[in-house]
Amino acid sequence: MRESKKLEVSCLKLGLARQHREVLRGINATFKPYELTAVVGPNGAGKSSLLNCLAGVLAPTAGQIEFDGRPVQCLSATQRARFCAYLPQAETPAWRLEAADLVALGLLPWGQPADSAARVTHALKLVDGLQFARRPVTQLSGGELRRVQIARLLVGEAPLLVADEPTAALDIRHQLQLMQTFRKLADAGHTVVLALHDLSLAARFCDRILLLQDGRLLAQGAPEDVFSPALIGDVYGVRCELRRCGGVLEFVAVDLLERP
Amino acid sequence: MSRSNRWFFFLIVFALLLALIAALASGPVSINLSSALAEGWHSENSDAVILWQLRLPRALLAIMVGAALGMGGAAMQGMLRNPLAEPALLGVSSGAALAAILLLYYGVAWQSGWLLPLLAIAGAFCSVACVWMLAGRGASASRLVLAGVAINAFLSALMALALNYAPSMFAMQEIVFWLLGSLANRGWDQLLLALPFILAGAALLFAARNYLRALSLGEATAASLGFRGRRYPLLVLAGIAAAVGAAVAVAGTIGFVGLVVPHLMRPLVRQDPGRLLWASALAGALLLLIADILVINIVGAQELRIGAVTAFLGAPFFFWLIVSARRGQSL
Amino acid sequence: MKQILLLTSLLLSASATAYERIASLNLCLDQMLLSWVPAEKIASVTWLSADDHYRSAPLPENIHLNRGRAEELVPLAPDLILVGEFGAQRAARRLRDLGMKVVSIPDAYSLKQLQEQLAALENALGPLPPLQKQQRQLQELLARPVPESEASALILSANNITYGRGMLEHQLLARAGFANLAAERGVEQLGRVSLEEVIALQPDLLVLYGGESDFALAHLAFRHPVLKSYIDGHRLYTLPAELGFCPALVAADVLKQLTEKRKKLVAQQ
Numbered sequence: 027m028r029e030s031k032k033l034e035v036s037c038l039k040l041g042l043a044r045q046h047r048e049v050l051r052g053i054n055a056t057f058k059p060y061e062l063t064a065v066v067g068p069n070g071a072g073k074s075s076l077l078n079c080l081a082g083v084l085a086p087t088a089g090q091i092e093f094d095g096r097p098v099q100c101l102s103a104t105q106r107a108r109f110c111a112y113l114p115q116a117e118t119p120a121w122r123l124e125a126a127d128l129v130a131l132g133l134l135p136w137g138q139p140a141d142s143a144a145r146v147t148h149a150l151k152l153v154d155g156l157q158f159a160r161r162p163v164t165q166l167s168g169g170e171l172r173r174v175q176i177a178r179l180l181v182g183e184a185p186l187l188v189a190d191e192p193t194a195a196l197d198i199r200h201q202l203q204l205m206q207t208f209r210k211l212a213d214a215g216h217t218v219v220l221a222l223h224d225l226s227l228a229a230r231f232c233d234r235i236l237l238l239q240d241g242r243l244l245a246q247g248a249p250e251d252v253f254s255p256a257l258i259g260d261v262y263g264v265r266c267e268l269r270r271c272g273g274v275l276e277f278v279a280v281d282l283l284e285r286p
Numbered sequence: 287m288s289r290s291n292r293w294f295f296f297l298i299v300f301a302l303l304l305a306l307i308a309a310l311a312s313g314p315v316s317i318n319l320s321s322a323l324a325e326g327w328h329s330e331n332s333d334a335v336i337l338w339q340l341r342l343p344r345a346l347l348a349i350m351v352g353a354a355l356g357m358g359g360a361a362m363q364g365m366l367r368n369p370l371a372e373p374a375l376l377g378v379s380s381g382a383a384l385a386a387i388l389l390l391y392y393g394v395a396w397q398s399g400w401l402l403p404l405l406a407i408a409g410a411f412c413s414v415a416c417v418w419m420l421a422g423r424g425a426s427a428s429r430l431v432l433a434g435v436a437i438n439a440f441l442s443a444l445m446a447l448a449l450n451y452a453p454s455m456f457a458m459q460e461i462v463f464w465l466l467g468s469l470a471n472r473g474w475d476q477l478l479l480a481l482p483f484i485l486a487g488a489a490l491l492f493a494a495r496n497y498l499r500a501l502s503l504g505e506a507t508a509a510s511l512g513f514r515g516r517r518y519p520l521l522v523l524a525g526i527a528a529a530v531g532a533a534v535a536v537a538g539t540i541g542f543v544g545l546v547v548p549h550l551m552r553p554l555v556r557q558d559p560g561r562l563l564w565a566s567a568l569a570g571a572l573l574l575l576i577a578d579i580l581v582i583n584i585v586g587a588q589e590l591r592i593g594a595v596t597a598f599l600g601a602p603f604f605f606w607l608i609v610s611a612r613r614g615q616s617l
Numbered sequence: 618m619k620q621i622l623l624l625t626s627l628l629l630s631a632s633a634t635a636y637e638r639i640a641s642l643n644l645c646l647d648q649m650l651l652s653w654v655p656a657e658k659i660a661s662v663t664w665l666s667a668d669d670h671y672r673s674a675p676l677p678e679n680i681h682l683n684r685g686r687a688e689e690l691v692p693l694a695p696d697l698i699l700v701g702e703f704g705a706q707r708a709a710r711r712l713r714d715l716g717m718k719v720v721s722i723p724d725a726y727s728l729k730q731l732q733e734q735l736a737a738l739e740n741a742l743g744p745l746p747p748l749q750k751q752q753r754q755l756q757e758l759l760a761r762p763v764p765e766s767e768a769s770a771l772i773l774s775a776n777n778i779t780y781g782r783g784m785l786e787h788q789l790l791a792r793a794g795f796a797n798l799a800a801e802r803g804v805e806q807l808g809r810v811s812l813e814e815v816i817a818l819q820p821d822l823l824v825l826y827g828g829e830s831d832f833a834l835a836h837l838a839f840r841h842p843v844l845k846s847y848i849d850g851h852r853l854y855t856l857p858a859e860l861g862f863c864p865a866l867v868a869a870d871v872l873k874q875l876t877e878k879r880k881k882l883v884a885q886q
Contacts, residue, residue, distance in 0.1 A: 078506065081509075081510040082510060082514065083506045083509040083510055083514075102512075103512040103513070103515075104512040107510060111510070112506070112510035113507075114504065114506040114510070117503055118504065119502055120368075120503075120504075121502050121552065121559065122552075122557050123558075124556055124557070127556055127557065127558065128503070131502070131503060131511070134496055134499060134512070134513075135511055162557075188510075313813045315811075315813045315814055317817075332817050332819055333817075335816050335843060336816050339816075339843040340843055391832055452831070454835075455831075456775060456833035456835040456836075457831075457833055459835075460835065463834050470837075471812060471837040471838045471841055472837075473841045473842045474842060475842055
């Protein structure tokens with residue numbers, strides 16, 4: 027995998043209020059190149075909101091985001107889009123686009139580069155999707171569509187990749203395949219931020235975990251530290267076990283905890 | 287663009303030229319086309335006058351209005367991410383027509399000059415904005431059609447009311463024109479009145495083409511690709527309003543062009559909402575010109591309204607849409 | 618000027634008809650009464666006469682406007698009720714049953730019928746100088762031989778309608794020395810004519826049917842730039858709207874004006 031540009035992203039006291047409800051409160055976090063970060067937390071914790079702020083879909087109402095130490099407000103929308111590629115939760119194409127044409131949409135922030143066809147081919151190759159380049163996206167399976175969408179993220183070579191629940195609705199084979207792809211991308215120097223519900227995938231593949239609850243950052247750090255039975259029990263109300271098995275960190279949710 | 291698609295576009299342009307010749311050759315009076323052409327613009331010869339002052343402006347108006355409607359339909363479908371969106375179906379045309387009726391029948395008639403297209407565009411803009419707010423972007427087809435039907439019915443009722451109380455004795459029977467459109471008795475003056483606004487609308491929509499492309503992946507993705515804020519939807523709305531409003535001001539509301547044409551062209555541009563704009567403009571022009579040729583040749587001086595003909599051509603495509611949707615292809 | 622007005626009003630009142638409270642159930646009869654009979658002798662006219670589109674004579678204040686119903690007229694106790702051939706027939710029958718004097722005046726769609734209409738009106742109202750004058754004028758004009766047509770004309774009315782053989786408008790054109798191109802092309806009664814046909818037929822005189830000042834798309838053809846040469850060349854004549862609903866009032870004048878126009882056109886050529 028090609029070496030990419032590097033980008034360090036910091037959130038400083040990030041806050042977001044929507045319809046008089048604070049969905050994010052005082053988030054301080056830094057996302058570094060070569061790091062695969064998972065944002066986890068129960069439903070409604072603010073994962074998607076944080077990702078939307080990072081991708082520039084929503085504007086934070088407090089604090090700020092910095093790209094390599096520069097506030098993002100200094101960037102135009104297009105410049106910012108060149109730094110950050112974003113895959114929202116349940117992105118459905120409106121038209122029966124061909125896979126390659128969907129991927130090419132990822133190049134929009136760059137205008138129409140002369141080598142766009144080559145870049146699309148390269149991005150599809152990265153996700154092992156060349157064989158369905160000419161198929162309409164409506165005829166792809168869920169896993170194939172997700173791979174095409176990931177190719178769309180990669181085609182512009184933005185250093186920051188943000189994806190919201192990329193593994194949702196995929197079978198385990200495709201889940202593993204997808205996480206391996208993200209792992210490889212992080213290893214190539216991308217700054218990768220994923221929102222994940224599946225904590226075992228997060229524990230296994232990610233370098234860093236951000237645990238959110240009610241819009242607050244409860245804990246951040248390596249999976250071993252964040253996925254402590256006490257913390258997980260507190261946040262999710264679930265008894266869990268964490269064990270290392272042949273170099274792979276395994277997270278197992280065992281049972282419900284009786285809540286007082 | 288693949289080779290076969292390019293070939294297809296040459297075919298459409300060629301067909302447009304053929305249709306233009308057919309339009310110039312058809313009319314209640316048979317004229318010597320080549321000599322009339324040779325006589326030129328300033329000739330007093332009746333054949334030349336018929337060609338240059340009557341048939342040519344009418345044919346060009348059909349092309350212009352058809353292009354505006356096709357383009358408006360493509361933009362509307364792209365912006366609402368919904369293949370059922372169409373300016374006439376969603377009340378945009380009725381909004382423009384209502385404004386034009388109020389101005390013409392109660393106001394300053396044709397002497398109004400630029401006021402007519404401007405007011406019609408304002409009317410169109412109001413109704414696009416209404417549909418947009420009522421249904422919301424990315425609305426389901428049913429919600430969209432519901433909002434459109436509601437606004438359209440309301441505006442049509444207002445049109446009937448306005449014409450009913452208009453001072454002219456002929457006003458009430460002219461509801462037919464405003465609901466079905468007509469190109470009869472139009473000249474260069476109306477063409478020149480609408481042309482700048484349709485061109486301006488086309489330019490606005492062209493400027494928004496990448497936004498429409500990005501929107502095919504949804505609003506959030508479009509925002510992450512750099513198309514953030516109200517600027518872009520307003521650009522599209524203004525473009526639709528300018529093109530469709532000016533067209534309606536001079537030709538009435540002509541349905542089905544904006545609905546059917548983008549559907550037909552979408553496979554030919556590989557579903558690209560950006561290229562669909564001008565492909566639909568081209569095909570809309572062709573469709574309306576053919577419809578007008580049919581109007582002239584089949585029914586003669588007692589003109590069937592052109593909207594009836596486009597509906598006649600358009601309805602079978604709707605049937606085909608339904609059938610293909612039932613066969614499992616998504617709408 | 619004042620003196621002339623005074624004189625005419627004196628004359629009008631002197632020419633009193635035998636009736637003192639005349640009512641009309643027909644728009645055209647309304648207009649004839651309002652034009653030729655002193656206002657104080659008119660008890661009621663139809664509501665249409667109050668409409669700006671139709672009013673040619675001034676409408677006296679306090680006159681009753683009827684909608685063609687018998688019960689409206691009974692309390693007015695008219696001594697003569699005029700009805701047309703069509704419309705308000707049921708009211709006329711009922712009023713007749715009630716013992717009122719109801720006279721039916723035929724409509725006019727040709728010059729001959731026009732004379733019959735005026736004769737019937739005189740019969741009902743008694744001798745009226747303005748009516749007799751109109752009759753005399755018409756008789757004089759009709760007594761003249763129909764001239765050879767020296768120029769061509771075509772009528773273009775609202776919604777591209779033209780008038781052919783069998784219409785009063787056609788007769789007036791013919792008697793003014795015009796060949797009606799619509800009639801020559803075989804149009805009976807009414808027909809349609811497109812702008813293209815107007816240009817191709819090249820009539821010497823283009824005759825519009827006027828009277829409507831409000832905007833309507835029906836008149837779009839009149840405004841088409843292609844007719845500019847007719848306007849600039851003064852080869853345009855506009856028929857008064859009254860010719861459409863009450864020709865008796867204007868037929869003689871129209872015929873005179875058309876004849877003048879023809880002479881001028883021929884002189885130009």
